Amino acid sequence: MSKFLVVDMTNCAVEYRDVPEEYKNLAGRGLTSTIIHDQVPPSCHPLGPNNKVIFAPGIVTGTSSPTSSRLSVGAKSPLTGGIKESNVGSRFPYQLACMGIKAIIVEGQPKDKKYWVLKIDMKGAALEPADEFMGKGMYETAPLFYKKYGDSIGLMMIGVAGERKMSMAGVCFNDTEGRPSRYAGRGGLGAVIGSKGLKAIVLQDEGAPGVTIANKEVFESGRKKMIDALMEHAITKPKGALNSYGTAVLINIMNEAGGLPTRNFSSGIFESAATVSGEALFEGNKERLGKELYNHACSPGCIIRCSNTWHNKDGSEMISCQEYESIWAFGPNCGIDNLDATGKLIWLSNDIGLDTIEAGNAVAVAMEAGLTSFGNVEGAVSLIEEIRKGTPLGHVIGNGAEAIGRTYGVVRVPTVKGQAMPAYEPRAVKGIGVTYATSTMGADHTAGYTIAPEILSVGGSEEAINPEGKGDLSRGFQASTAFIDTSGHCLFIAFAILDIASGFEGMVEECNGVLGTNWSGDDVIELGKKIMRKERAFNEAAGFSSKHDRMPEFMKYEPLPPHNNVFDVPDKVLDSVYGNL
Amino acid sequence: MALPFFCMITVHVKLFATLRLKFPKLGIGETMPVVVPDGYTAGQLIDLLKLPPGQKIIFINNKIQKEDFGLQDGDRIGIFPPVGGG
Numbered sequence: 129m130s131k132f133l134v135v136d137m138t139n140c141a142v143e144y145r146d147v148p149e150e151y152k153n154l155a156g157r158g159l160t161s162t163i164i165h166d167q168v169p170p171s172c173h174p175l176g177p178n179n180k181v182i183f184a185p186g187i188v189t190g191t192s193s194p195t196s197s198r199l200s201v202g203a204k205s206p207l208t209g210g211i212k213e214s215n216v217g218s219r220f221p222y223q224l225a226c227m228g229i230k231a232i233i234v235e236g237q238p239k240d241k242k243y244w245v246l247k248i249d250m251k252g253a254a255l256e257p258a259d260e261f262m263g264k265g266m267y268e269t270a271p272l273f274y275k276k277y278g279d280s281i282g283l284m285m286i287g288v289a290g291e292r293k294m295s296m297a298g299v300c301f302n303d304t305e306g307r308p309s310r311y312a313g314r315g316g317l318g319a320v321i322g323s324k325g326l327k328a329i330v331l332q333d334e335g336a337p338g339v340t341i342a343n344k345e346v347f348e349s350g351r352k353k354m355i356d357a358l359m360e361h362a363i364t365k366p367k368g369a370l371n372s373y374g375t376a377v378l379i380n381i382m383n384e385a386g387g388l389p390t391r392n393f394s395s396g397i398f399e400s401a402a403t404v405s406g407e408a409l410f411e412g413n414k415e416r417l418g419k420e421l422y423n424h425a426c427s428p429g430c431i432i433r434c435s436n437t438w439h440n441k442d443g444s445e446m447i448s449c450q451e452y453e454s455i456w457a458f459g460p461n462c463g464i465d466n467l468d469a470t471g472k473l474i475w476l477s478n479d480i481g482l483d484t485i486e487a488g489n490a491v492a493v494a495m496e497a498g499l500t501s502f503g504n505v506e507g508a509v510s511l512i513e514e515i516r517k518g519t520p521l522g523h524v525i526g527n528g529a530e531a532i533g534r535t536y537g538v539v540r541v542p543t544v545k546g547q548a549m550p551a552y553e554p555r556a557v558k559g560i561g562v563t564y565a566t567s568t569m570g571a572d573h574t575a576g577y578t579i580a581p582e583i584l585s586v587g588g589s590e591e592a593i594n595p596e597g598k599g600d601l602s603r604g605f606q607a608s609t610a611f612i613d614t615s616g617h618c619l620f621i622a623f624a625i626l627d628i629a630s631g632f633e634g635m636v637e638e639c640n641g642v643l644g645t646n647w648s649g650d651d652v653i654e655l656g657k658k659i660m661r662k663e664r665a666f667n668e669a670a671g672f673s674s675k676h677d678r679m680p681e682f683m684k685y686e687p688l689p690p691h692n693n694v695f696d697v698p699d700k701v702l703d704s705v706y707g708n709l
Numbered sequence: 710m711a712l713p714f715f716c717m718i719t720v721h722v723k724l725f726a727t728l729r730l731k732f733p734k735l736g737i738g739e740t741m742p743v744v745v746p747d748g749y750t751a752g753q754l755i756d757l758l759k760l761p762p763g764q765k766i767i768f769i770n771n772k773i774q775k776e777d778f779g780l781q782d783g784d785r786i787g788i789f790p791p792v793g794g795g
Binding site: 401411 | 723725726727729736737738739765766768771772773787789790791792793794795
């Protein structure tokens with residue numbers, strides 16, 4: 129029977145506890161958000177002793193279910209001041225689930241400034257001094273962990289940004305090949321972990337018993353349906369779009385839609401989009417390596433395998449992974465037009481421990497403020513290096529787009545609830561704007577990815593520019609996403625299960641198989657809504673109201689080329705997302 | 710006997726991801742002028758270019774349109790196979 133591992137950083141004490149009955153069928157986001165709702169005072173300071181950080185694998189994580197090695201990291205966010213769940217795939221969630229740990233709950237705060245490594249194996253858990261790992265880049269630090277604890281460990285680390293408690297500090301995990309490259313990036317949770325005096329978590333899973341499956345027959349039926357859907361759908365199948373071009377295949381498509389935010393959200397078209405596209409990545413690697421290179425899995429058991437590598441001219445690996453959001457943040461949004469430059473900036477962000485979306489937005493706002501010019505790669509690099517150095521300017525940038533914007537009097541700051549927007553322009557794609565505005569997480573595309581029907585013709589077809597019906601659309605996506613984030617599956621399974629009904633059935637059956645429940649499709653959507661309500665209740669108690677569910681004002685009066693449209697979804701529609709939940 | 714009179718139009722086509730493989734000389738994001746009869750639809754253009762039928766991601770002047778959309782002279786067209794990301 130899986131347990132909670134409670135880590136009290138005030139007293140350096142670790143304790144395994146039985147899982148309370150009311151949490152038994154929860155996992156992933158459903159569990160992190162419920163624990164935060166139930167146990168964290170909403171008015172607490174995010175970096176103070178009363179916040180908690182929860183690490184929870186999903187329901188089917190650790191099983192043979194495909195594309196399901198996902199982890200939710202939850203806490204009150206220092207970036208938004210609200211609840212946060214940041215989701216990541218790596219080897220860590222699979223190992224954690226197999227070790228019988230339903231969640232790690234980190235609470236309290238050390239009285240000194242000492243940092244610790246939480247080491248967990250099948251004999252137990254212990255806190256060990258982290259002195260030898262402090263103050264270094266991630267790419268230098270990860271091998272030190274492998275040398276000390278072995279190459280097969282699951283590893284969570286924060287970087288110097290987290291040590292400095294900056295609000296764009298992400299939480300880094302190692303991929304299947306040991307790269308410190310997978311991030312629960314959003315919301316500054318790296319700073320919360322830093323505030324707990326926790327530098328890293330190391331998992332040694334030798335002898336792990338694996339995940340108990342209550343009804344193997346139901347689980348196997350569901351698993352087969354899920355595999356069939358992922359193998360069939362054009363987006364998720366081997367050598368399909370994600371496996372060939374990675375998520376960056378969206379650069380060209382969003383540019384054609386006039387919805388690729390460019391130069392700090394001042395245009396929806398980047399004239400050099402093709403040079404930083406997924407196609408350019410594929411062909412650039414082919415030229416530099418002399419062969420076609422398809423993408424790899426970021427986590428064990430993934431069928432989709434969308435994680436890319438980008439190579440130097442001599443064929444050596446520069447960086448993994450140049451995701452769509454990361455390329456966009458440092459590329460089009462900063463007016464930068466080549467993949468070597470975006471690769472360098474992503475590498476730096478990974479090394480320092482940053483959320484690339486927030487970092488790219490902060491640099492773009494700094495460019496708008498005149499600290500450097502749009503398109504200036506060295507200027508962008510030096511701004512990111514300020515964060516590493518911990519200069520006063522580095523701390524301002526490291527606290528995100530809103531902090532740098534406020535410091536320099538910039539009006540065009542693309543944030544909601546303090547969190548910078550991802551790579552979809554809400555003036556060109558209205559549904560995703562509703563998600564940005566209303567999500568409990570701040571501006572977050574993954575919270576309700578209406579891009580699927582609005583741009584990709586997946587799960588139906590909606591006119592992107594049209595504001596009609598987008599409240600209902602976003603609500604539906606937000607509810608189903610809250611469940612997918614609970615199931616342990618990567619959100620990218622949605623491409624397949626939105627179009628292939630048996631895939632959705634498969635997901636529900638897999639969960640029923642593991643838990644021994646008898647949920648219907650309607651039940652899991654209702655569970656998603658319940659999770660949203662808990663998150664919303666936490667945020668309301670923390671001081672948020674519907675007045676915070678709004679776009680930044682400039683998007684209402686500044687028409688965006690090429691459509692020359694403003695964000696025109698009425699406030700009452702935004703309010704209906706939770707009003708009609 | 711008078712020859713049948715067709716008014717021809719020129720549209721500017723970009724192909725992306727795997728669709729571009731059929732036109733290996735076409736660069737990424739590069740536009741290809743295509744002359745078609747007036748009244749042609751996006752679907753007929755897809756047939757003419759021998760692209761797989763049933764394409765759903767067709768941008769015409771930066772807006773998603775369906776295969777039955779009637780083309781106009783000077784239209785800028787971007788066609789994608791099924792893709793996703795995020």
